[in-house]
Amino acid sequence: MKRGIVFVVVLLVGVSALYFSQRRHESTPVTANAVVAIAADTQRDLTRAPMRLTRLSDREEITVGRELEQQYAIPEDRLTPEEHGLENYVRKVGNAVAANAHRRLPYSFHLVPDRSMINAFSLPGGPVFVGEGLLDLMTSEDQLANILGHEIEHIDHYHCAERVQVEARLRNLNLDILGSIVQIPLQIWEAGYNKDEELEADREGMRLAVLGGYSPYGAVSIFEEFSKLHSEYVIHARSPEEELSQLAIQSLEGYFRSHPLPSERLAQANAVIAHEGWQDRKKQKPFRVEYEVQNGEYLK
């Protein structure tokens, strides 16, 4: 009898949970994020110790970064005056933000003149690249400062350097040989980092932006933009077979792109603001690019 009562209670709890989950309006996507997060977390933890013990020196990192920068950077003479102005704007904000980084590296900032590129990435040793598509999303300079702070912190916290080490090990590259590093494709740098590192870059990037005189709410507003984009583009599986196929794809891709969800990044940004007491720094500067063209020639 007692067992029966307990069974009924447990059954009711289960059925209630079922009812609750069925009644919930928010749809929960079926993703491999949990497994991927565990795997990526484990992989990162397993590689972090050897990476720490065999870390590149700053000089080596800068050398590698410069070599990659020469490969990816667009020469100034191939930029339009508008793009040139945008790049200068990015450079100005980036230098203000990078002034307070932990490591004194030769940070440099470049524009990728591609409106379809809603992304930014950084290279070891200091180079930072921002896609023009991402700049199109921005409405304030503070957003740009937070994004650049995020990318600078990827460099500052050795995320880029460790990626170089991992890729060199996987591809059996000898970093001492000039030119070997160019075998690492661009997609590796655009792919981003794992969840921990992204969140760390978000936190520390906000700190850099604030120290550079910008509002942390720039991060909040840009993450809200990302969240909108994510909800528009994310695919919700409608059947188990779609779930399985989506899981397979995510398991393969997601392992290498285990970005945190925008909602998580947004939540962390709000938590950091509350923790640091930055609630009064809401005012943001407008996104204003200054340039002048006369007779097709860039003047200012």
Add this chain to the structure above:
Amino acid sequence: MELILVVLALLAAATPFATIYLLWRQYKLRQQLLKLTELSMEVTDGLRRDLLDLKKQVETAAATPHTSAVPAAHKPIETAPAPSEAVLEKPGPVAPPPLARPEQPAVEKRIAVSQPPHRTEEKPAAKPIIPPLAVAPTEHKPSVPAVPPVPPAEKPAPPSPAISTQPSTPAPVAPKLPGAPPIPTSPAAHPPVVHPTAVRVAEPVQVAALRSPATSAPRPTAASAPPPRVTAQQRMKSVFAFEELLGTNWLNKIGIVLVVIGVASFGIYELGQLGAGFRVAVSYAVGAAFLVGGVFLEKRNRYRVFSYALIGGGWSLLFFTTYALKHVEAMQVMSSDTANLILMLVVALAMVVHTLRYRSQVVTGLSFMLAYSTIALSQDRVYSLPAGVILAIGLVAIVIKMGWFELEVFGILSSYGNHLYWLYRIVGPNGAQGRAFEEYHASTVILLFYWIVYRFSYVIRKPKTSVAEHMSTAAAIINTGLLLGAMKFQSVHPEMAFLALLIVGAAEFTFGQIPITRRRREAFVVLSVLGSALMIAAPFFKYSGNHLAILWMVGAEVFLVAGVMFSEVVFRRVGMLTGLLVALHLVFIDFQELMVRRRLNEDLVLDLGVMFALCGAVFYLNQLFIGWRWRQFFDDAPDEQLLISHSYIGGFAAACAAWALCSSDWTAIAFAGIMLALAVLGRRLKSFHLQVQYAAFGLLSLFRVAVVNLHSDIPQYTHVTNRLITLPIIAAAFYITAKFATTDERKDQQTLRWLFAFCGTGLLTALTYYEVPELWQPLAAIAFAVALLEIGQWIGYPALAWHAHLLTGLAIVAAVTADPQGIHNWHTIPWHALGALPVVAGAYWIARRIRVADAGHMNLARVFYSWAATGVMAWVIYEATPEPWIAVAWVAFAIALALVMRKIGYAQLAWQANAVAACAVVRAFTFNMDLEEPLWLYFSLRLATIAIVAAGLYFLSRAATVAGSESRRIVSYLHTFAATGLLAYLAWREMPTWLPAIWAVFAFVLAVVDRRFELEDLRWQAHMLSALAMLRAIGVNLYVLDTWHGVSIRLLSLSLVAVMFYAMSRIIRMPEGLRQRDFHHIYSWAASTLVSLLLWYELKPVSVAVGWAVFGLVLFEYGLWRKTKQFRFQAYVALTASFGRIFFSNLTAGTPGEFWGPRMLTVLPIALILFFVYAQLSEPDAQQDRAFRFDLLLAYLGTGTVAALAYFQFENEWIVTAWATIVLVLFAVSFVLDRPIFLHQALLLTVGTCTRGIMHNLFGASYFAEGNWTGRFFVLGSAIAALLACLPFAFRWRDRMKSKPSSNWIGAIVRHPEQFMFFSPVLLLTLMLAVKMRAEMITMSWGVEALGILIFAFMINERSYRLTGLVLLLASFGKIVCFDMWRGGWTWRDRYITWICVGAAMSFAGFLYTKYREKIRQLL
């Protein structure tokens, strides 16, 4: 830096030797202990023998008249019956009375002690009455060692109970009344009779020795008892001995070494305001203090080891300071080399004399080793080398005086090591390499002096044990090796190496031949071999090419002949080993040259050919003549093997000679000739090794034929003269060799013969292949096969039948592959098909004619040939029949074969018919199913042909079987299944949408019919159709979105299939055995699977896991209620799937920052359901489930769910703390509920916690977050605290599980959770300190941790904890030495202060271990 490097290198080099030395000392002590034990056993045996003699004498005396042998004084006791015998049988106390009471007369003493405590248990006298007093007078056995008479003065009779009860001695005599039964005496009455000392000494031996097999109960004796087993306590003690050795011995020594080197470095490198005199004074003061302190402490036994280290360190420091007076610039206060040399000699002499007082190698060795090390720190001029020479002389004097030969090894290493380091600083790391330097001659003289001193020491010594001799041997070899190494390193004239090696080798060889050396066999062998090796190696540095080989050859022969002449095995072996050297030269030098020259052309290579021929002759002569003439020298290993190796070398040389002297096609002829000659010789000598060699020559010949003689580069069917000439000759050689190839009738010998004959056949076949045209080759091959078969049967060598088999196979292959394009035809039939007919005929002929002794072989051959004929015929049909009707024709052919089989009764034809029918089925499925052309009315060509094939199959299911055959049922099944399969496939082509439902219904109908008529075939076909229906439902209909009258076809078809399956699970007919094993529940499993799939498709993603869990819960309860385990098993699967599902939906559900969101609200109920079901498994009805460990599975899934929830619910940094808290909860739950499963989970999760803590929180933490208090210590500290909080539960678990045995290491961990729960957090804590502390504080924090661990260990009496503290302390020391000292920014002052401080700390630790040694022992 360099000096520290050198010191450490010396330490590192000396440590292995010191370890080996200590192990050797331990071994030696153990050996001494064993010897003492053996001695004790011998004494015991002697005592036993004496006592047996005594017994014999007693028995002899008993056989003689008492009156004649017994003195009058003994007469009153002579009549004692049983008690007297008991005295003999329990004679343990016989001896003691004289010891205890010397004032008593011997007679009374024996009477008094002849009453053992258990005398009443002995049988009454069954033997003649033996008066013990008459036969064992004490003065007759004075030689019994174990019972020495103790003088009264040494054993004054105390007022002991033995004396006080002396008046009771008449009581044991009382039983002397004849016929009186033994009176049981109370134990209290007897102990006073036995003197304690006497019992301790003599009782065990006497009881064992005087026991009478006829009258005494079996009792283990000392000789027959097995050796005592080593108990765990003894093992612990032995381990503790190592700890004690480390704590009380090594810590002291390491500490003193560090302090001495530190003080010496202080003198050399102190760059402050201190003058040379002050440094000298400090150094002398410290040395003197060590010396005085050591001498003072040496008087106390407890601190003797400690004092030895102090004395050694003190003397070394004094010697170094004396040396530094002149030779260390920073301490130089003396200008005269001579005075300093005299002072050093005085100090060295004093050191030798004083340290020898203690007769301790530790003192002497330590002082010398440290003296060498400190001198090495500052040795920079050639004039400072005499210090090493003085030390060497002193050391050799001690070695010869004391026989401490192992010490000399250290001396040799130190002398040469110091010298090499000095050279290294002068000439650089790569040596002189021909560059002259100023000190070369002085260096050479000193090196030679070292060598002569140590060689002199080796030659004149007289080792007393084999171990000492071995140690001396090591020293001798090291001496020469280091001399040569040093000479090479400082080599200025490399061209003199030949002369140097020759001279040193000759000297060593001469040393080995002098009489004093020849008396020591090992020394003779060592020096002779050393000298010979050097002399043999010497030519290598001057000569090359043929000269070197010839020189070595001559040397080898000289040594070999000398060894034979003088009967000296060393010389013989040196000679034979030198022969191997010659072989290496032949292989790697001469043979390479021959290959190079052969690559250029095929000309005659006379010089190499002659040399190879000469070497081959000499080596064969060694083996065949010397080995035969003086065979007594070569009967044992390794001489026999060495001589045999000469034979193989000779073979190799002969082959090379043949290659060099014969070219192109004639090389193979030469190889075949050598093969034939060796075969004849091998048969005569019955030599296995010659057989191996001529077999190798045969292979060489074949290889050469394949490469050269076949001339495969010339187009086929072209006549080549050389091929026509050489191949038959070589084939003939192989056939003749086959005749001589056997030495006896063993099977392997026959195989060898067969192989040679086969090679002959192969050569002729190859000749045929190259010479006969393609379309005629099948005929030629089958004709050759028939001829070989007939010849083999004619000459009585049936093995040739195997050749016929292979040739027949070749004929078939040739027939099938000839003219593949079908160019040549006769009407519509290709010629190659017709050409196959002779093969068929030949195969049938051989099948009829073959006669071999082995019936199995013959039957198998017939089967093979008949199958081959049938196969070729089927191939002919395939070639000639139109495509749509091939399957029909094959079925017809199969029917014909079946009918013929029924007529002639040859069963193989039935199998051939089945095989052909199988081909027809395959053809129908793969070809005829696609035929869409109409044939007649509504009948298509596909329907007609498949119908005919199906009909034929049904006919064959009855006709193509052998009556009474075991396979008849299987064949029938195959045919009917094939027919049913054809029909099912046709249905698929007609109605694909409803196919699973049709198949399920069809299967249900078949099952019903089978249940009614018991047709077994239909039952199995029903199973198969059901399986197909299931697959079709899951693979196709699950994804159908169409509707039928508004209802989903998926729902309808899946429901119908599920219902059919549930019904099938009840009605399907099965053998009772299968039904009892629940095979019919396959259908219920399938139905449940379908239900689960429907849940997956119908519910929201986040609800699926909950739905499966609820479904599993319902299934489980239903299975428990109906006592149907299969439903419970299905529930377990559903619950497991639910657990897996949460990783893909539930764990990432919800909004960030939301605590009570869908993640918690859906995952927690699942965990609750899992634990609830786990709890239900304790019911009696679920016993079988427990046998399958489902309870463990569910418990692990439940805990895993909670752990995974914690992983995703908390911040990454805090996961480790959450898991540690779960570990604590698991420990508490496991202890309260007494369920070890939760203990296991706690241990596993502890591993995960530690791994997570190390990998993520330590090494995965941010590079710049150390300043954060949570990032540094709090998070991991809380996890460590939680883990350590489990220790109380762990200790209670250990107590609870004491009685449970463990069979493996996992069991051991579970039985001792307190170890695991201690070491895990300690590891975490240690690594946390290493990673999170500042670099300068790591060592100190480890020391504090080690101290805390040691205190904790002493508090709770845990030895492993104490060892951990000790190891951590040693790790601190190792870290300083290996890492801290080499870091940049450290000054010399930092270094030597660290050395001194750490040394003092180590010494203090050793002091503490020494002081509390007894207390630690008590803990054992």
